[in-house]
Amino acid sequence: MSGVETSPVGSYNKTTAGEPVLVELRNINKTYKSPRGDIHALENINLEIRAGEFLSLLGPSGCGKSTLLRCLAGLEAISSGEVRIGGELLTRPPEGLGIVFQHDLLLDWRTVLQNVLLPIEFRRLPKQDYREPALALLETFGLRPFADRFPWELSGGMRQRVAICRALIDEPSLLLMDEPFGALDAITRDNLNIELQRIWTRTKKSVLFITHSIPEAILLSSRVAVMGRDPGHIEEIIEVALPRPRTLATRETPDFVRYSAYVRTIFERLGTLVA
Amino acid sequence: MTEVATRAPKPAQQRSASPSRPPGSHARFLILFFLITVAAWQVLCKVTGVRSYIFPGPTDVFHELLTGSGFLFWHTLYTMTATLVAFAISVILGIILSIGIVYSRLLDRTLFTSLVATNAVPKVAIAPLFILWIGIGIESKIVIAILVSIFPMVVDCVVGLRSVDPGLLDLARAYRGSTLQTFWKIRLPNALPSIFAGMKVAISLSLVGTIVGEFVGSNWGLGFVILQSQGQYNTARVFAAILILAVLGTLLFQLLDWAELRVIPWHVSHRNRHGHA
Numbered sequence: 326m327s328g329v330e331t332s333p334v335g336s337y338n339k340t341t342a343g344e345p346v347l348v349e350l351r352n353i354n355k356t357y358k359s360p361r362g363d364i365h366a367l368e369n370i371n372l373e374i375r376a377g378e379f380l381s382l383l384g385p386s387g388c389g390k391s392t393l394l395r396c397l398a399g400l401e402a403i404s405s406g407e408v409r410i411g412g413e414l415l416t417r418p419p420e421g422l423g424i425v426f427q428h429d430l431l432l433d434w435r436t437v438l439q440n441v442l443l444p445i446e447f448r449r450l451p452k453q454d455y456r457e458p459a460l461a462l463l464e465t466f467g468l469r470p471f472a473d474r475f476p477w478e479l480s481g482g483m484r485q486r487v488a489i490c491r492a493l494i495d496e497p498s499l500l501l502m503d504e505p506f507g508a509l510d511a512i513t514r515d516n517l518n519i520e521l522q523r524i525w526t527r528t529k530k531s532v533l534f535i536t537h538s539i540p541e542a543i544l545l546s547s548r549v550a551v552m553g554r555d556p557g558h559i560e561e562i563i564e565v566a567l568p569r570p571r572t573l574a575t576r577e578t579p580d581f582v583r584y585s586a587y588v589r590t591i592f593e594r595l596g597t598l599v600a
Numbered sequence: 601m602t603e604v605a606t607r608a609p610k611p612a613q614q615r616s617a618s619p620s621r622p623p624g625s626h627a628r629f630l631i632l633f634f635l636i637t638v639a640a641w642q643v644l645c646k647v648t649g650v651r652s653y654i655f656p657g658p659t660d661v662f663h664e665l666l667t668g669s670g671f672l673f674w675h676t677l678y679t680m681t682a683t684l685v686a687f688a689i690s691v692i693l694g695i696i697l698s699i700g701i702v703y704s705r706l707l708d709r710t711l712f713t714s715l716v717a718t719n720a721v722p723k724v725a726i727a728p729l730f731i732l733w734i735g736i737g738i739e740s741k742i743v744i745a746i747l748v749s750i751f752p753m754v755v756d757c758v759v760g761l762r763s764v765d766p767g768l769l770d771l772a773r774a775y776r777g778s779t780l781q782t783f784w785k786i787r788l789p790n791a792l793p794s795i796f797a798g799m800k801v802a803i804s805l806s807l808v809g810t811i812v813g814e815f816v817g818s819n820w821g822l823g824f825v826i827l828q829s830q831g832q833y834n835t836a837r838v839f840a841a842i843l844i845l846a847v848l849g850t851l852l853f854q855l856l857d858w859a860e861l862r863v864i865p866w867h868v869s870h871r872n873r874h875g876h877a
Contacts, residue, residue: 443785
């Protein structure tokens, strides 16, 4: 089934189908060696991320979505297959990558601003040139007044916003987000979904977004890759043709409901939803 | 962005600890406690009529402190110098060794293991050897003090350098940070709280090591003063020297505590002390 593209709702919105491919995953397999027998984490993954698209990996925990993201980030080696970013074979963490994890991973000893500038330091770029962009970025997330605060003075939602700013500071061509809102409460999560969509619409970054929330995936994505487990594989890829900007109210529209119902049937078929 | 609105920047409020404990009350309490202890000590000596060379009263000790102040000052300076030099070497060498142990499997297996073995030997037992090898000068005191104090330094520092959130290391790798960058920007700052914990133990042990060295063979230092005065039944002077040691040890520890608060104000253990709950 992998690679099949479907759209339960007619595409009346401009899609990214014609855009050039930024990331190419070909026949990815990932096996963890273990004394009690090998664990097949990813099986025959084929996936493309197009330039400027928001692609979600949606699946239950343990389906290998995080592993896939880590392979793509060059943080983990694949067992077979190949990853190409911008046509180049991936052998180590690529340049122009922004990454957000489930935990904000802010450095306690740095202020908010210094945290945002961390990738600049790692890349040995002149820090003073990025001060203003960093402050502007913080401004878009309503964090400008907190630039000189320390992470422990901020709420969970604010910390995760800082982590997103940090991922965006270097103008990455590819943004990887591994369940970035998984540890947040529902209201903060909703707010961040809308903020993220706003930023994405403006900057048109290519985003790979991992989530296990069906509404979150549909609300944000251009396409949703639904994953199944044992071993992790891509079951189906769905083109989400809902018009933008999408709001929280979009979730109540019939089209949206049709999308989520459709995704649910996939999970039911996979046996991951017992309802 | 609802949270942001309600979480407007806080003014520098509630700087002092808590309303039930106004600033300075801690010091006042300490002085009161000290005065009561001294008074009780004096009363006890008077009531029992114990001889001064067996158990001197506070007046005897203070008299000794005043009359022998010049003499005691130079010996204190000697002990203090040996302690601080040993402490500084322990800290620097300890951190360097820890970095080696953390980054090299070979050093971990050889150096760390031999350090553990060395630490298992009571240092007092081998102190005479160092007097024999290096002489009765200040160098032997420093070496013995280092030997005593470096172990906790290395152990704490190794733990600190090792216990980094794997996510932070992933972050550094994703941004193609070099090993050196990862060390300076993540591993070392992350280890600072542990390093300070090690330093606090090391400073006290440096003082202990120095006194041990002075006991075993010296013409100088408070350890020497204690041993010599004991031989002369000048117990008041022994007490005076011990009192100086107690004050010295406390001061050095407090100094580190103060430095820690300034170097790692972000650490969990300090957040309440800043007034930010």
